[in-house]
Amino acid sequence: MADLTVGLLDTSIFIARETGRPIDLHSVPLEAAVSTVTIGELRWGVLMATDDEARSRRLDTLNAAQRFEPIVIDERVAAAWALLRxxxxxxxxxxxxxxxxxxxxxxxxxxxxxxxxxxxxxxxAGLQVVVV
Structure with a gap:
């Protein structure tokens, strides 16, 4: 059973914040974590920005995500990934x-x-998703 007091924020949550798309905050767990994959995706977004305004906005989004201690891919995550695939x-x-x-x-x-x-x-099995 998943611990619903903590949730792993997907990249889409940060993009929603950046673009002003509404987020159902009542469904977001009390504590949040971020994967290093999300940090990588957001960093790629900064690099791919086509103008200074977009780059600045995306950099702000990356900085917001980096306020969390990123959860790294370790042996346990690698094993879960193989089983998931x-x-x-x-x-x-x-x-x-x-x-x-x-x-x-x-x-x-x-x-x-x-x-x-x-x-x-x-x-x-094992994957719980909270759509907000």
């Missing part, structure tokens, strides 16, 4: 590689993924 294949489901690393991080720590991304399929 096997389960996805067995059920004929797809998930992006970065999303699967974020999901594996959440699974390894017993946390739900807090997201606005519909790329996290339902019905995967």
């Amino acid at each position: 096997q389960r996805l294949k067995g059920q004929g489901l797809k998930m992006g590689v970065n999303d699967s690393w974020i999901a594996a991080t959440a699974i390894a720590h017993g946390w739900p993924v807090v997201t606005q991304d519909l790329g996290f399929p339902e019905g995967i």
Whole structure:
């Protein structure tokens, strides 16, 4: 059973904040964590910005995410990732590689993924998703 007092914030939560997309704050767990994968995705967004305004906005988003101590990919996360990928294949489901690393991080720590991304399929053992 996932610990609903802590949630792993997916990259989409930070993008929602950046773009002004509403977030259902009542559904967000009391404590939050961030994967190093999210930090990487946000850093890539800064590098890919096409103008100074977008770069500045994206840098602010990256800085907000970096206020959290990033959860690293370790042996436990790697094992959860391999099992997750096997389960996805067995059920004929797809998930992006970065999303699967974020999901594996959440699974390894017993946390739900807090997201606005519909790329996290339902019905995967060990994966709990909170859509906000």
